[in-house]
Amino acid sequence: MIQYINPQKDTWNSLLQRPQMDREQLEQQVSEILATVKREGDEALSYYSRIFDPSPVSNFKVTPAEIASQAAQVPLNLQEAIDQAAININKFHESQRVSPERTETAEGVSCWRKSIPIERVGLYVPGGSVPLFSSFLMLVIPARLAGCEKVVVCTPPNSQGNVEPTIAYIAQKFGIKSLFKVGGAQAIAAMTYGTNSLPKVDKILGPGNQYVTAAKQLLQREGLAIDMPAGPSEVLVIADEGANASFIAADLLSQAEHGPDSQVILCTPSTALATAVTDEISKQIADLPRKPIAEKSLENSKVFVLRDLETCFELSNYYAPEHLILATQNSEKDAGKVKNAGSVFLGQYSCETAGDYASGTNHTLPTNGCARGYSGVSLDSFVKKVSFQKLSKQGLENLGNTLLTLARAEGLEAHARAVSIRLNDNA
Amino acid sequence: MIQYINPQKDTWNSLLQRPQMDREQLEQQVSEILATVKREGDEALSYYSRIFDPSPVSNFKVTPAEIASQAAQVPLNLQEAIDQAAININKFHESQRVSPERTETAEGVSCWRKSIPIERVGLYVPGGSVPLFSSFLMLVIPARLAGCEKVVVCTPPNSQGNVEPTIAYIAQKFGIKSLFKVGGAQAIAAMTYGTNSLPKVDKILGPGNQYVTAAKQLLQREGLAIDMPAGPSEVLVIADEGANASFIAADLLSQAEHGPDSQVILCTPSTALATAVTDEISKQIADLPRKPIAEKSLENSKVFVLRDLETCFELSNYYAPEHLILATQNSEKDAGKVKNAGSVFLGQYSCETAGDYASGTNHTLPTNGCARGYSGVSLDSFVKKVSFQKLSKQGLENLGNTLLTLARAEGLEAHARAVSIRLNDNA
Numbered sequence: 001m002i003q004y005i006n007p008q009k010d011t012w013n014s015l016l017q018r019p020q021m022d023r024e025q026l027e028q029q030v031s032e033i034l035a036t037v038k039r040e041g042d043e044a045l046s047y048y049s050r051i052f053d054p055s056p057v058s059n060f061k062v063t064p065a066e067i068a069s070q071a072a073q074v075p076l077n078l079q080e081a082i083d084q085a086a087i088n089i090n091k092f093h094e095s096q097r098v099s100p101e102r103t104e105t106a107e108g109v110s111c112w113r114k115s116i117p118i119e120r121v122g123l124y125v126p127g128g129s130v131p132l133f134s135s136f137l138m139l140v141i142p143a144r145l146a147g148c149e150k151v152v153v154c155t156p157p158n159s160q161g162n163v164e165p166t167i168a169y170i171a172q173k174f175g176i177k178s179l180f181k182v183g184g185a186q187a188i189a190a191m192t193y194g195t196n197s198l199p200k201v202d203k204i205l206g207p208g209n210q211y212v213t214a215a216k217q218l219l220q221r222e223g224l225a226i227d228m229p230a231g232p233s234e235v236l237v238i239a240d241e242g243a244n245a246s247f248i249a250a251d252l253l254s255q256a257e258h259g260p261d262s263q264v265i266l267c268t269p270s271t272a273l274a275t276a277v278t279d280e281i282s283k284q285i286a287d288l289p290r291k292p293i294a295e296k297s298l299e300n301s302k303v304f305v306l307r308d309l310e311t312c313f314e315l316s317n318y319y320a321p322e323h324l325i326l327a328t329q330n331s332e333k334d335a336g337k338v339k340n341a342g343s344v345f346l347g348q349y350s351c352e353t354a355g356d357y358a359s360g361t362n363h364t365l366p367t368n369g370c371a372r373g374y375s376g377v378s379l380d381s382f383v384k385k386v387s388f389q390k391l392s393k394q395g396l397e398n399l400g401n402t403l404l405t406l407a408r409a410e411g412l413e414a415h416a417r418a419v420s421i422r423l424n425d426n427a
Numbered sequence: 428m429i430q431y432i433n434p435q436k437d438t439w440n441s442l443l444q445r446p447q448m449d450r451e452q453l454e455q456q457v458s459e460i461l462a463t464v465k466r467e468g469d470e471a472l473s474y475y476s477r478i479f480d481p482s483p484v485s486n487f488k489v490t491p492a493e494i495a496s497q498a499a500q501v502p503l504n505l506q507e508a509i510d511q512a513a514i515n516i517n518k519f520h521e522s523q524r525v526s527p528e529r530t531e532t533a534e535g536v537s538c539w540r541k542s543i544p545i546e547r548v549g550l551y552v553p554g555g556s557v558p559l560f561s562s563f564l565m566l567v568i569p570a571r572l573a574g575c576e577k578v579v580v581c582t583p584p585n586s587q588g589n590v591e592p593t594i595a596y597i598a599q600k601f602g603i604k605s606l607f608k609v610g611g612a613q614a615i616a617a618m619t620y621g622t623n624s625l626p627k628v629d630k631i632l633g634p635g636n637q638y639v640t641a642a643k644q645l646l647q648r649e650g651l652a653i654d655m656p657a658g659p660s661e662v663l664v665i666a667d668e669g670a671n672a673s674f675i676a677a678d679l680l681s682q683a684e685h686g687p688d689s690q691v692i693l694c695t696p697s698t699a700l701a702t703a704v705t706d707e708i709s710k711q712i713a714d715l716p717r718k719p720i721a722e723k724s725l726e727n728s729k730v731f732v733l734r735d736l737e738t739c740f741e742l743s744n745y746y747a748p749e750h751l752i753l754a755t756q757n758s759e760k761d762a763g764k765v766k767n768a769g770s771v772f773l774g775q776y777s778c779e780t781a782g783d784y785a786s787g788t789n790h791t792l793p794t795n796g797c798a799r800g801y802s803g804v805s806l807d808s809f810v811k812k813v814s815f816q817k818l819s820k821q822g823l824e825n826l827g828n829t830l831l832t833l834a835r836a837e838g839l840e841a842h843a844r845a846v847s848i849r850l851n852d853n854a
Contacts, residue, residue: 131837359818375810387769392776409560
């Protein structure tokens with residue numbers, strides 16, 4: 001990890017650059033996949049499965065029998081761990097429910113909002129060498145809590161052409177019938193346009209590689225709703241001199257093992273702590289199974305020794321990390337200084353692993369600086385908040401002059417008349 | 428208006444088509460504007476002002492003196508109407524505040540979410556022949572309530588090269604210092620990239636023409652957050668036989684006068700009402716100032732006479748209108764049947780005009796079917812909901828086995844060790 005001591009603020013931007021990708025070429029490739037799936041439906045899915053999947057699939061829908069037999073392969077202790085995590089995730093997301101607030105803005109003018117479930121949602125669960133089934137939990141639980149009528153799930157087949165056992169287990173647990181072995185940009189296209197096998201949805205959520213993300217972003221322009229753009233995972237740790245260097249090193253490594261493009265940043269006012277953490281990293285990395293990946297990621301990672309904690313927060317808010325760990329003495333008080341972050345972990349026992357799996361918070365979070373303007377996935381992601389209003393005749397009379405004046409000032413006479421015709425009515 | 432009597436459901440899709448635009452050509456034009464502004468900053472803005480604005484502007488920032496002198500031109504009764512609308516809008520958006528819910532998901536595991544204002548927001552207020560200053564109110568009020576630090580406003584200059592008086596009045600009222608006379612796609616680019624005159628923002632909200640919308644959508648791929656894609660405005664009215672035909676005709680016309688591409692749809696089980704409404708439209712349109720626009724819009728508008736109210740709701744949910752008026756006997760009960768809509772108006776006195784201006788609800792709503800997956804603008808649009816967690820040592824011990832099992836099942840050993848190193852620590 002490269003160390004910077006009190007760098008000038010005008011260098012922060014370049015020091016904190018995230019890896020850029022060549023969007024143009026990527027979008028061109030993905031656009032072709034989208035157009036092909038739109039045009040040829042299931043045939044295109046079969047074609048891309050032959051190209052991209054280790055074991056090509058032509059019956060995309062996972063049968064109840066396959067779900068049952070694959071789910072049965074999950075060892076009991078893993079089933080229990082998934083169940084326990086689900087309980088906590090459910091509890092936290094349940095607490096996000098809001099009851100409709102009804103307000104009388106003027107006498108006879110009632111306004112309220114109601115959360116209405118998005119009817120048809122698509123969940124994308126990435127596959128690859130190790131399928132991240134925890135992401136499925138993080139999506140399916142709020143989808144079920146919200147009451148979405150149709151929950152469609154796409155995930156790439158494994159090397160035997162089957163659905164991964166853990167994913168089958170979770171599908172079974174939550175009664176998911178529409179589970180499809182389709183991955184990549186083609187899965188996103190299929191859920192957007194619909195094919196003979198796959199139903200069309202209104203919103204697609206879930207992480208994915210750069211092809212999946214590009215597909216979601218391109219299709220957003222056609223009216224598809226998505227959760228957020230996803231980029232490489234990242235953590236920023238703010239630590240004071242009393243922090244535990246071994247714990248911090250372990251946290252930084254847990255982020256670094258995600259992928260070679262993961263971002264890992266430590267900010268501290270303490271030179272001693274900075275040194276202790278880098279020493280600990282060298283020790284702890286030695287026997288990590290994913291050492292090569294973590295090493296690669298650490299090459300782009302940074303330690304900032306800054307004047308004081310305030311400056312650490314300033315840099316963190318500037319960077320807007322996906323995960324922010326506050327390894328400080330007064331972490332709860334310091335939490336008030338957070339302006340931009342996806343999810344925040346306070347104190348020395350709140351490791352990112354807890355939030356990744358089982359504390360209850362959602363791990364689908366804004367990366368790549370998007371934490372400045374986006375929230376992570378929550379119950380809100382699966383509902384629309386629709387506004388309602390009911391005016392009595394008295395209510396409309398109370399607003400009458402205001403409405404007539406404003407509508408006419410905007411030159412919209414028919415708007416004004418929709419009011420006056422009601423006010424002049426003697427019924 | 429074309430009338431359809433009980434059309435087959437498999438024809439709904441084609442009958443309810445919205446006007447399509449040629450996205451490719453539009454995006455090409457807009458991409459060029461974005462790239463030029465990114466490269467040349469203020470110079471590009473001057474260049475586009477010379478091309479697009481009726482009176483070219485080179486000092487984009489509106490001075491306090493101009494704000495004051497323009498604001499002073501707003502007639503007193505209009506000032507009062509704006510003030511009254513602002514009170515109601517403020518009241519309704521204030522009611523959307525939620526206090527952080529703190530949940531103990533397991534003993535020693537506390538999780539909560541906090542609404543943190545988006546630091547820098549950009550509001551786009553369209554200009555044109557008649558500037559829709561009401562949109563400015565709908566954006567600036569929740570921005571102020573949310574506590575956004577920096578509120579940047581762009582709006583095209585009027586034909587004298589000045590900021591519109593009503594917009595100056597609202598800027599003054601809400602203490603907006605960063606008001607710029609820049610319009611179109613170039614304004615969106617300037618607020619995304621920043622120029623010497625204009626600050627960079629994290630999220631851009633507000634309606635606009637197809638160039639503005641395309642710019643927002645294209646820049647979203649670069650991490651900019653936006654409110655929603657905007658399309659032509661639309662209303663769908665569901666009316667039973669007891670409804671007042673004159674009121675409904677007035678509502679349909681108020682939507683039709685927006686623009687030639689506005690969409691106006693009536694659904695009713697009553698042939699008599701359908702006829703009465705179309706007769707009323709012919710009468711009421713006669714002396715409307717914007718008759719040519721309304722006529723053009725009505726050409727694409729439709730009356731559906733359907734078997735029963737249930738089918739009317741089914742069609743409405745299928746179409747997902749921006750505005751939905753329920754002119755039915757039991758409108759409050761019927762409101763429960765709404766699945767997809769931006770904003771809903773109940774009963775015979777809740778005309779759309781009320782929500783457009785002054786009842787308190789927001790009029791920045793999802794169009795073009797986006798109501799299936801998007802909410803309208805609200806206080807939520809100006810905050811991020813950031814999750815926080817704090818675990819005690821006991822809390823981490825309670826989650827310990829679950830975390831170790833799940834992390835290892837995903838092959839992420841460093842994630843597991845960030846837990847075990849803490850559990851084995853005897854400090």
